[in-house]
Amino acid sequence: MRRDPNVLLIGEDIGQYGGAFGVTRGLIDEFGPERVVNTPISEGGFTGMAVGAALTGLRPVVEYMFMDFITLALDQIVNHAAKFRAVYGEQAQVPIVFRAAGGAGRSYGATHSQMFEGWFMHVPGLKVVAPSTAEDAKGLLISAIRDDGPVLFVEHKDLYKVRMPLPETSAPIPLGTARVVREGGDVSILTYSKMVHTAAIAAAELAKEGISAEVIDLRTLRPLDTDAIAASVQKTGRALVVTEAMGHAGPATEIAATVMDVAFDYLNAPIVRLTPPDCAIPFSPTLEQKIIPSVQEIVTAARNMM
Amino acid sequence: MTRSVPRPLDTPVAQLRAMQLIRSFEMRVDALFAAGELRGTSHLAVGEEATAVGVCAALTPDDYLTSTHRGHGHFLARGGDPRRIMAELFGKVTGYAEGRGGTQHMADYSLGFLGMNGITAGMMAIATGAAFSARYRKSGQVAAAFFGDGASNQGTFHEALNLAAIWALPVVFVCENNLYAMSSPACAMLHIANIADRAAAYGIPGVVVDGNDVTAVHDAMAAAAARARRGDGPTLLEAKTYRVLGHSRGDLCVYRTRDEEAAWRETDPVAGYAATLLADGTLDAAAWVALQEDVTREVADAEAFARASALPEAMVV
Ligand SMILES: Cc1ncc(C[n+]2csc(CCOP(=O)(O)OP(=O)(O)O)c2C)c(N)n1
Ligand SMILES: [Mg+2]
Numbered sequence: 001m002r003r004d005p006n007v008l009l010i011g012e013d014i015g016q017y018g019g020a021f022g023v024t025r026g027l028i029d030e031f032g033p034e035r036v037v038n039t040p041i042s043e044g045g046f047t048g049m050a051v052g053a054a055l056t057g058l059r060p061v062v063e064y065m066f067m068d069f070i071t072l073a074l075d076q077i078v079n080h081a082a083k084f085r086a087v088y089g090e091q092a093q094v095p096i097v098f099r100a101a102g103g104a105g106r107s108y109g110a111t112h113s114q115m116f117e118g119w120f121m122h123v124p125g126l127k128v129v130a131p132s133t134a135e136d137a138k139g140l141l142i143s144a145i146r147d148d149g150p151v152l153f154v155e156h157k158d159l160y161k162v163r164m165p166l167p168e169t170s171a172p173i174p175l176g177t178a179r180v181v182r183e184g185g186d187v188s189i190l191t192y193s194k195m196v197h198t199a200a201i202a203a204a205e206l207a208k209e210g211i212s213a214e215v216i217d218l219r220t221l222r223p224l225d226t227d228a229i230a231a232s233v234q235k236t237g238r239a240l241v242v243t244e245a246m247g248h249a250g251p252a253t254e255i256a257a258t259v260m261d262v263a264f265d266y267l268n269a270p271i272v273r274l275t276p277p278d279c280a281i282p283f284s285p286t287l288e289q290k291i292i293p294s295v296q297e298i299v300t301a302a303r304n305m306m
Numbered sequence: 307m308t309r310s311v312p313r314p315l316d317t318p319v320a321q322l323r324a325m326q327l328i329r330s331f332e333m334r335v336d337a338l339f340a341a342g343e344l345r346g347t348s349h350l351a352v353g354e355e356a357t358a359v360g361v362c363a364a365l366t367p368d369d370y371l372t373s374t375h376r377g378h379g380h381f382l383a384r385g386g387d388p389r390r391i392m393a394e395l396f397g398k399v400t401g402y403a404e405g406r407g408g409t410q411h412m413a414d415y416s417l418g419f420l421g422m423n424g425i426t427a428g429m430m431a432i433a434t435g436a437a438f439s440a441r442y443r444k445s446g447q448v449a450a451a452f453f454g455d456g457a458s459n460q461g462t463f464h465e466a467l468n469l470a471a472i473w474a475l476p477v478v479f480v481c482e483n484n485l486y487a488m489s490s491p492a493c494a495m496l497h498i499a500n501i502a503d504r505a506a507a508y509g510i511p512g513v514v515v516d517g518n519d520v521t522a523v524h525d526a527m528a529a530a531a532a533r534a535r536r537g538d539g540p541t542l543l544e545a546k547t548y549r550v551l552g553h554s555r556g557d558l559c560v561y562r563t564r565d566e567e568a569a570w571r572e573t574d575p576v577a578g579y580a581a582t583l584l585a586d587g588t589l590d591a592a593a594w595v596a597l598q599e600d601v602t603r604e605v606a607d608a609e610a611f612a613r614a615s616a617l618p619e620a621m622v623v
Pocket of ligand 1: 425458486
């Protein structure tokens, strides 16, 4: 925001309150209410307004307090923002970032815990990013803001409270590039967002059993880094896909199909998708923990693939 | 994309010519559909020419406007090139969207024309955003958003009006109340007489105007635009008009009577304005005939251009 006066924030309770998760805390003091725009509860309206502002020279960053509420803005994201360039041509640039706080783990219940990135992976004209670390969040957000098209930026609300190192540099991380979190030779664990941390712990457990797991943080889900997927799975011969999003027709399915496209001949075992069961996210902490892929489930799944 | 300039609409004759161009263009499109020469559908603005022209006449070249599914008239009034609009209807590469958009999806940003769109009411939020950005950039621009009586029942309408109202954004919401949304009469789908009355709920002015009187539309729009430009916020402007043809191609209009249609034809905005200009001496009979012939030639030229243009070869992704 210091670098580009046309970058501004739009969302509910993002001013003095700092947003439901404190992400924008303090920004209104530095940039004022003109650039940190507190909106009514009006997701469809302010999303469309932000898209119109993006079309006419600004670079809005829109916040959805909970990703679940993005359903009310789908028309503006899918039918408007994502389509304008395709139908109106080069003249219609939509440099906008839709930041959404997704994910379960805090017992917020069925309407405040969902991961909807799979829907948006389906939409031509959108990019979809889901970082797992503070460093990636910073570098990817910079790229997303500088990108001339619409980007959905999925933040996992359970990661907000995790302290992580943050480099001083503001180097952008290119969208569409995965990151090798841990190298390994026996199985590729393909994942993103909070599940990266779960997978990393599982990989350490697996190492004790003599199973060498490679953990790939995909970071961007549209476009997928197919080269990174190919390189890893061609090496390990096994792919375990782990997501917090629902499995049926979800991101894990697309990632698994991509493995088939780029590494089928190298596979030594069927691809395994580890996702929650098809259900509304439950409230009870014990139930919620049960449905989210756990370290133990990842370890077991990987072991069974050997 | 080449830069275009908005159509000058500062004289009565220029306004009449623009209305006649829309009429002639739309009637030709209707005929082309009837003859099976065009595919898909289209929503024509016959009978609603005065709204498009009156509104555009009150805008400055830098202002923004957003359109609807029924947008040929808005685009022509603003200065869209009939050749490239017709080419788009034919799905040709020379069309505004190079064949990717079709009847409901054309735009020309050098005209501030941010686009027609197939999602009812969707562009009202986009225009609100253009107004937000104009204010943010202190550019002095105003945004105008066309929409229909049917669109006023979408949540987007209410959200856009509220946002524009609380921040006093420079936007004018122009409702073309043509009495129908497809087959649904406005009187059955709205529990109030005037859509403009809804403005009260947002604390902004609501103005009703005869949408078939280009001068009345212009004056009301000019006042609303001036208010917006002064920083006093949005206006909901309702232009009462009538959709003379069916909703879209192939609509037999079973939901209304032929008598009603005949009564509305009496209020024809184009013939009416021509009669006014003939009566007050602004235009003589020979000039009116010449104007109509000239417009007919322009539409024929647009069609010839479209026909002679190439079809797109491959989808550019
Ligand atoms: C979101 C959405 N719902 C429904 C439609 C189908 N539809 C297209 S035009 C129309 C009627 C719109 O009526 P109105 O707003 O009065 O505009 P008019 O056609 O009279 O110009 C309908 C229902 C649509 N295009 N988009
Ligand atoms: Mg209507």
